[in-house]
Amino acid sequence: MPTTYDQLRNADTTQLRAAIRGGDYAGHTAGLGRGFLQANVVIMPERFALDFMRYCQRNPRPCPLTGVSDKGDPRMTTLGRDIDIRTDVPAYNIYRDGQFSETRRDISALWSDDMVAFALGCSFTFEHALQRAGIALWHIDNNTTVPMFRSSLETVAAGPFSGRMVVSMRAIPENQVKRVRDISRRYPLAHGAPIHAGDPAEIGIRDIARPDWGDPAPVEPGHVPVFWACGVTPQVAVEQARLPLCMTHKPGHMLVTDIAEDAEVPVLPPLTNTETNREIMR
């Protein structure tokens, strides 16, 4: 039966994925599965996968690669024991020849033995850390989507993948900017430190009040606009590459993993149980 967001607030990651997989929940995942890494998802035919991995490796801030499946295998065993990438994301966007085609709640019918799934870290992780540190984030307090902008920064191309870096903006009190940088830098799997703080024009943003994606957010007096590399960057690169078929998560509707947000590496330990493996999880 349908499950509400509030009913899932305290669900663990296995329960969350079960509700999504069962078709009982198709909403956004912000604030759910607290303490665990959530991921952007990009799925494509294997012949493009090597260049896409190169693109992620060369652009680690917008594209922090946290998992990759085997060819045709919908499991992502390094991110969760029971993940099925065909069903465990609340909503998927389907692109054909680089054009948005439709949104689906399940991609089992589109999955094939040729598909490879990628998971990339997302900003929820450092936002949770900033909130824990008592730093207010306007878009969360006002229940809007963070403003995102196409910057003038070119990413490093790989094969058909290229384009400008998309950045998200959060207005931070002047005296907190250094602290915000130090905190978010601890999360390289979630875009890491800001790429810019201050004059939006320096990174090619003309009008801070008119984001290219998401909702406008004010930069109040005494606040500085702080910009982070954004997970929309690889989606734009994938659209520009005009892949015959590409499937991504619907923005805000992420894959919830079993990786702790503060894990040093985004890999579940092997199914053994030594001190070492516990250490690997730390």
Next chain:
Amino acid sequence: MPTTYDQLRNADTTQLRAAIRGGDYAGHTAGLGRGFLQANVVIMPERFALDFMRYCQRNPRPCPLTGVSDKGDPRMTTLGRDIDIRTDVPAYNIYRDGQFSETRRDISALWSDDMVAFALGCSFTFEHALQRAGIALWHIDNNTTVPMFRSSLETVAAGPFSGRMVVSMRAIPENQVKRVRDISRRYPLAHGAPIHAGDPAEIGIRDIARPDWGDPAPVEPGHVPVFWACGVTPQVAVEQARLPLCMTHKPGHMLVTDIAEDAEVPVLPPLTNTETNREIMR
């Protein structure tokens, strides 16, 4: 003309690579190019490259991927402006069908349009940081090679690549172990935090006095054996995969890059010059 190690002690990274490329230096790179990331090198035919990247992504502690070339392109432009991977490593080990074949100083004759080069971070980086923190490392003070052991920890397989994790051991004073962990954890591009500290048997090491690679090092009274994931791990995985042709650096003879050791990401900024790009380098 031949150049000695001492003559290169203060050379910058461009001068270092020029001496190596010109055939004037073929020695080890430990202690050279201080402050800049050095890298393990693995070169293979492209048809194996996607699985090797998967292997690195799933085993980031032994295989911290810091760079990957385009197919057939010997440059590694994200790691250095002038790198030619065919000539810029002091010595290469050549493997044919998984067997060591020969050592070469230049692989131009073996390079082909089908080759892909990978660079992986190495332990020199965190060793420099430990030394800067005043922590003595026996193998360096005694000019020996760090002891390395085949552990009982299985890596996460990808395609033909699998095997046990190889670990390096450094004996650390008991009261310094936590500090050593905190310092090395800051260098995820260089194996990061230790994977184990204490009883070697817990990770399958029977005799700490008899390393599988490198030289023995004592664990003196009041010291704890501390183990880090080691860059020999991917070399073993590549040997076991029995690739028809695979080329690696000769141990200790690394690729010297232009990436600062404390860089957040192993990518040179695009050739522009904004605050943002300087920030990216920080």
